Amino acid sequence: MKRLFSTSSSTVDSKEMKKFQLLAHKWWDEEGEYSALHSMNDIRVPFIRDTLLNMSNNHQLGNPLSGLKILDVGCGGGLLSEPLGRLGASVTGIDPLEDNIRTADQHKSFDPVLAKRVQYKSSSLEEIVEESMETFDVIVASEVAEHVADLEMFIKCCDQVLKPEGSLFITTVNKTQLSYVLGIVIAEKIIGIVPEGTHEWEKFVPPEELQHLLESSGFSVKAVNGMLYNPLTGSWSWTESMSINYAVHAVKSRGQGQSSHTDPLVRDAT
Template sequence: MTETARSTIDQSEVDRFSAMAAEWWSPTGKFKPLHKFNPVRLAYIRDKACENFGRDPKSARPLEGLRVLDIGCGGGLLSEPVARMGASVVGADPSEKNIGIASTHAKASGVSVDYRAVTAEELADAGETFDIVLNMEVVEHVADVEFFTTTCAKMVRPGGLIFVATINRTMKAAALAIFAAENILRWLPRGT
């Protein structure tokens, strides 16, 4: 199998998140934990990007002129605020429904994000490169983690950054972060 024929897509995961697409922008809905965590995550991304690219994190648009890929962007919860920081953002997700929700919200919010229903491998095969690649809570939903991370890394320009976040894969994390968050506290939809 050639690299271009390989796929990282787990269709059951795409279907699961497509079914929840209308919930992305509800701060009290299924993605409430992402809404709550986003300010911390955004500050970290901004600060590390500014440190790497010699920018002032206190400026109104500290990521001005940087090209950013938000792979697995879902409804655009991370893409929009990164674009507000001045970055030229490509939000990519294999779910047409997610991209539709993200595009509609960005337009209504007056934020410019280039949303595309594509995969990481399609972007890499097209020769796309970025100053920053955001891979946040995505690796646990792909079919081939090694190929996915390698593909994402290939799109980072020399001197650029890649941010990867996922739940720790330990028994303690499974018990606390997954079982409790999904089944006891009901902070997350089951199976996500």
């Protein structure tokens, strides 16, 4: 299979790496800097699980995702990889920061069930494209799109490592005035539920832009759902509004090189 693009450039932003280097040991502190990501599992894990179950009739009770190979891109300390592994999936978590992978491996060791189901690798997405062409049934990229250096290249890499008709799940932050006020000014600078400097508003991604990038790369967007974080309760919920956070489910086309067009923004009630 011919490669669709050159990987001489990188999706990894060195400035972003430096930010997360300082927090690599704090991933599993549920009351610490990553508390919002811990509670996000309450809605993102069921969203991934139920979407995949609705697409297949073959699943085992207790291990509903058994038989699926999932790539968790930008896995951090393994906050999403572990619950997906416990649902029966074979999960590969990749992160360019070696300290994150060390943290993930250490935490995984506490649960023998995860030993054979979850593996971690210090790598960027484009670095595994060559060895992983059409390898994975599912890719999850949760809170990653707003940190990559080249989003279009990132999505093309996702397309290359996904099997035809494979699923891509993305959660990210919209680029609005409200997301700037709530996501940066309040969350980072005032109440400190997110480490200051975590986000750059210029890198936030409007859902319309993300949908266009996905469809121009051969994906069919199946759902775009708004997400809302309540800092008072520390909990997430689904919402009609996509003005701050949102989740996307897209499916890779069966064949390569199919033409696509951008439809009005897709929504799906979850």
